Amino acid sequence: MTSTVADLGRAARTAAADLAVRTRAEKDAALHAMADALVANAPAIIERNAADVERARETGTAEAMIDRLRLDEARIDGMAGGLRQVAGLPDPVGEVVRGYTLPNGLQVSQRRVPLGVVGIIYEARPNVTADAAGLALKSGNAVLLKGSSSAAASNEAIVGVLARAVEAAGLPGAAVQLVPGGREQAKELMRARGIVDVLIPRGGAGLIRSVVEESTVPVIETGVGNCHVYVDADADLAMALQILLNAKTQRPSVCNAAETLLVHAGVAADFLPTALTALRDAGVTVHGDERVRGYDDTVVPATDDDWAAEYLSLDLAAAVVDSLDDAVAHIRRWGSGHTEAIVTGSLAASRRFAATTDSAAVMVNASTRFTDGEQLGFGAEIGISTQKLHARGPMGLPELTTTTYVVTGDGHVRG
Amino acid sequence: MTSTVADLGRAARTAAADLAVRTRAEKDAALHAMADALVANAPAIIERNAADVERARETGTAEAMIDRLRLDEARIDGMAGGLRQVAGLPDPVGEVVRGYTLPNGLQVSQRRVPLGVVGIIYEARPNVTADAAGLALKSGNAVLLKGSSSAAASNEAIVGVLARAVEAAGLPGAAVQLVPGGREQAKELMRARGIVDVLIPRGGAGLIRSVVEESTVPVIETGVGNCHVYVDADADLAMALQILLNAKTQRPSVCNAAETLLVHAGVAADFLPTALTALRDAGVTVHGDERVRGYDDTVVPATDDDWAAEYLSLDLAAAVVDSLDDAVAHIRRWGSGHTEAIVTGSLAASRRFAATTDSAAVMVNASTRFTDGEQLGFGAEIGISTQKLHARGPMGLPELTTTTYVVTGDGHVRG
Numbered sequence: 001m002t003s004t005v006a007d008l009g010r011a012a013r014t015a016a017a018d019l020a021v022r023t024r025a026e027k028d029a030a031l032h033a034m035a036d037a038l039v040a041n042a043p044a045i046i047e048r049n050a051a052d053v054e055r056a057r058e059t060g061t062a063e064a065m066i067d068r069l070r071l072d073e074a075r076i077d078g079m080a081g082g083l084r085q086v087a088g089l090p091d092p093v094g095e096v097v098r099g100y101t102l103p104n105g106l107q108v109s110q111r112r113v114p115l116g117v118v119g120i121i122y123e124a125r126p127n128v129t130a131d132a133a134g135l136a137l138k139s140g141n142a143v144l145l146k147g148s149s150s151a152a153a154s155n156e157a158i159v160g161v162l163a164r165a166v167e168a169a170g171l172p173g174a175a176v177q178l179v180p181g182g183r184e185q186a187k188e189l190m191r192a193r194g195i196v197d198v199l200i201p202r203g204g205a206g207l208i209r210s211v212v213e214e215s216t217v218p219v220i221e222t223g224v225g226n227c228h229v230y231v232d233a234d235a236d237l238a239m240a241l242q243i244l245l246n247a248k249t250q251r252p253s254v255c256n257a258a259e260t261l262l263v264h265a266g267v268a269a270d271f272l273p274t275a276l277t278a279l280r281d282a283g284v285t286v287h288g289d290e291r292v293r294g295y296d297d298t299v300v301p302a303t304d305d306d307w308a309a310e311y312l313s314l315d316l317a318a319a320v321v322d323s324l325d326d327a328v329a330h331i332r333r334w335g336s337g338h339t340e341a342i343v344t345g346s347l348a349a350s351r352r353f354a355a356t357t358d359s360a361a362v363m364v365n366a367s368t369r370f371t372d373g374e375q376l377g378f379g380a381e382i383g384i385s386t387q388k389l390h391a392r393g394p395m396g397l398p399e400l401t402t403t404t405y406v407v408t409g410d411g412h413v414r415g
Numbered sequence: 416m417t418s419t420v421a422d423l424g425r426a427a428r429t430a431a432a433d434l435a436v437r438t439r440a441e442k443d444a445a446l447h448a449m450a451d452a453l454v455a456n457a458p459a460i461i462e463r464n465a466a467d468v469e470r471a472r473e474t475g476t477a478e479a480m481i482d483r484l485r486l487d488e489a490r491i492d493g494m495a496g497g498l499r500q501v502a503g504l505p506d507p508v509g510e511v512v513r514g515y516t517l518p519n520g521l522q523v524s525q526r527r528v529p530l531g532v533v534g535i536i537y538e539a540r541p542n543v544t545a546d547a548a549g550l551a552l553k554s555g556n557a558v559l560l561k562g563s564s565s566a567a568a569s570n571e572a573i574v575g576v577l578a579r580a581v582e583a584a585g586l587p588g589a590a591v592q593l594v595p596g597g598r599e600q601a602k603e604l605m606r607a608r609g610i611v612d613v614l615i616p617r618g619g620a621g622l623i624r625s626v627v628e629e630s631t632v633p634v635i636e637t638g639v640g641n642c643h644v645y646v647d648a649d650a651d652l653a654m655a656l657q658i659l660l661n662a663k664t665q666r667p668s669v670c671n672a673a674e675t676l677l678v679h680a681g682v683a684a685d686f687l688p689t690a691l692t693a694l695r696d697a698g699v700t701v702h703g704d705e706r707v708r709g710y711d712d713t714v715v716p717a718t719d720d721d722w723a724a725e726y727l728s729l730d731l732a733a734a735v736v737d738s739l740d741d742a743v744a745h746i747r748r749w750g751s752g753h754t755e756a757i758v759t760g761s762l763a764a765s766r767r768f769a770a771t772t773d774s775a776a777v778m779v780n781a782s783t784r785f786t787d788g789e790q791l792g793f794g795a796e797i798g799i800s801t802q803k804l805h806a807r808g809p810m811g812l813p814e815l816t817t818t819t820y821v822v823t824g825d826g827h828v829r830g
Contacts, residue, residue: 017747017771017773020770020771020773021767021770021771100792102790102791102792106781106785108791108792110808113770113773115803115804116773116803197803197804198803198804212631213631216627216628218633218802218803218804220804236826239825239826242826242828243826243827243828245828246828246829247828250828250829332432350823352436354819354821355435355436355528356432356435356436358432358435358528358531358819359819360819360820361819361820361821361822362819362820362821362822363822363823363824364821364822364823364824365823365824365825365826365827366521366822366823366824366826366827366828367827367828367829369828369829370521370822370824370827370829371820371822375517375829376517376523376820376822377515377517377523387633388530388531388612388613388633388817389530389612389613389633389635389804389805389817390804390805392817392818392819393525393818393819393820394820402803402804402807403807403808404769404773404774404775404776404777404807404808405775405776405777405786405791405807405808405809406769406776406777406779407776407777407778407779407781407785407786407791408765408778408779408780408781409778409779409780409781409785410654410780411651411654411657411658411780411781412658412780412781412782412785413657413658413660413661413662413665413781413782413784414661414665414782414784414785414790
């Protein structure tokens with residue numbers, strides 16, 4: 001490779017080798033310097049961001065998207081606060097995951113070490129730039145950031161400020177680099193096997209699918225959530241309604257929002273009339289199977305597309321099932337392996353549901369919205385993995401590391 | 416997909432859902448039944464194996480390869496013994512990796528669960544068939560085995576015996592299935608994303624490269640080892656020679672054998688004359704840089720191909736380096752990230768070497784040959800990962816699992 005991406009990648013590898021041996025104190029000092037620099041340079045960043053916002057307006061971008069793109073002082077303070085929060089988290093590097101002494105006296109220690117060079121491909125929101133840079137640096141990784149072209153000026157300004165701050169703090173500036181250009185450069189990043197150790201796409205289903213399919217670099221698949229709420233025969237129905245409404249309506253646009261309701265036939269007649277009314281009052285359009293439609297003729301008929309949908313809107317698919325096992329079979333067939341909730345008073349039902357749904361997270365008598373790094377106490381989150389290799393569920397700092405076995409002897413050889 | 420592989424895959428997924436909830440006792444009983452069945456059916460297996468051996472002979476296969484293919488009663492007893500040993504290992508499924516209660520009372524538990532369907536693509540040795548089936552079953556996974564066509568009759572006989580034993584023990588027979596056919600079926604297995612959860616290639620560098628490049632299923636890369644022995648300025652030179660000879664000659668055909676020797680300039684004059692003589696006496700051909708050749712004119716000049724080579728033979732590349740950091744730079748440039756050994760009496764040198772080489776395993780004053788699941792006390796090994804995602808170094812039973820977060824509340828919703 002002789003491209004820009006390859007050059008950036010080589011600089012990142014050199015930076016990663018340096019970062020890998022830095023202490024927590026050095027990395028935390030750099031994170032605080034990055035936070036201070038963002039605040040000090042807020043006017044310049046906001047000016048560059050205004051250019052992105054203007055361009056978005058000219059090209060007719062929807063107002064909701066423009067709002068996600070826009071930076072002001074409060075949002076830059078928020079980014080700085082995020083970096084300071086990451087500085088306060090424990091350093092995963094050096095943690096001994098397993099350690100023991102073998103009968104022959106060899107001392108074995110499996111230790112966390114940085115992954116090396118992490119690539120992040122993400123969509124419009126420029127705050128991801130600072131978040132990802134902070135998490136990567138804290139875990140000792142160099143990061144290659146490929147943001148969307150709609151935020152190019154904002155990202156360039158933010159990465160410039162961050163890299164200079166890292167350098168001023170005595171760490172390599174190439175620890176944080178922006179990959180310029182568009183789709184072609186993104187493809188180069190996906191093909192940079194041997195230079196980039198892992199790629200994490202953050203964004204919509206289309207972005208994630210294209211990265212998974214085109215990448216030769218190992219990918220951690222994130223974020224698509226077709227989450228289910230199952231109301232069991234033994235559910236407290238008031239609790240079920242509260243959880244359902246929270247999971248569906250508290251923030252419908254995110255991956256841990258509920259998309260499908262499954263109700264045990266034994267409680268359908270007691271639960272559905274109240275639930276369907278409450279959902280309608282909350283502005284939710286329900287796409288139901290025949291049995292659900294029997295309780296409310298404003299329910300839209302559901303098709304297979306509805307069972308598979310990640311709506312990310314005030315829509316909800318709903319079906320009545322004859323048993324917990326039927327609910328699990330529905331989830332295994334149509335779900336995306338993100339989060340499933342069961343509402344039940346039965347210990348046996350909660351055990352069986354947790355053991356058989358095959359998802360990254362199972363909520364027992366709690367909202368699907370808790371599948372989130374901050375909510376689970378990780379302090380920060382790089383994304384939510386819906387794949388089974390390496391990391392599953394919310395990914396915090398330890399998920400940005402790998403391990404090395406260090407085996408110490410005094411001349412041990414194999415006989 | 417409507418192919419054979421897709422049909423086998425669907426049966427495997429159904430079997431995996433069943434296996435995931437089986438107890439250790441049930442799985443261990445099945446493993447013992449599998450072992451007993453192999454011994455009881457040894458004559459039939461040996462008869463089918465004879466057909467493979469005859470075909471290999473007819474096609475002019477090398478005698479060493481034929482030896483690896485051949486089964487006799489002792490080897491079948493060995494396979495049975497391996498299955499019984501796996502039955503004796505702890506069950507990784509259900510292990511709580513992290514667990515805590517959040518300030519709001521939510522109880523969080525991250526638990527090991529099976530991966531689901533594991534595909535193994537491997538070369539000639541039919542004992543891998545029983546090993547892989549046993550490890551997959553113990554960790555609650557269904558396995559799709561794609562052996563080489565040269566061992567087709569042997570593998571068919573072994574898998575038939577194992578699947579019937581699993582079924583007789585009350586577990587689903589589709590937990591252990593052979594993928595018939597050749598290269599086309601192997602490709603289908605590599606493309607079975609959504610059906611197969613992970614693919615593990617076991618074999619030579621060519622096989623592994625083709626699986627990594629062609630697969631859309633997540634792959635765990637295994638086994639290529641360009642391992643280094645670095646003799647530090649502070650080394651005990653007698654210890655260094657013992658470790659070097661063991662690492663290079665005890666079993667040169669395996670991935671954890673040493674392929675390159677790096678000697679600190681400060682001890683080169685004391686170490687190399689003796690070492691080069693001892694290597695020659697052991698039948699080793701040394702490919703040296705100019706400084707190494709200065710000590711012995713029978714040393715062959717080394718090229719870049721030698722620094723990159725995984726010889727798997729009695730060949731060794733050798734160079735003199737001016738510092739530990741130069742040794743590390745050489746390893747980072749040319750190594751495969753498998754195992755590097757340092758021989759030193761210096762604590763500082765051992766710390767720096769372990770922190771900077773970026774390999775799956777670092778041996779301090781011990782032979783590279785210890786990077787091995789059995790040697791490290793795992794009891795069994797599915798392969799040695801040289802990638803950074805999911806598993807790095809020898810993989811035992813826990814590496815054949817993923818995790819699920821189970822979060823339990825009593826009506827918790829997000830505010």
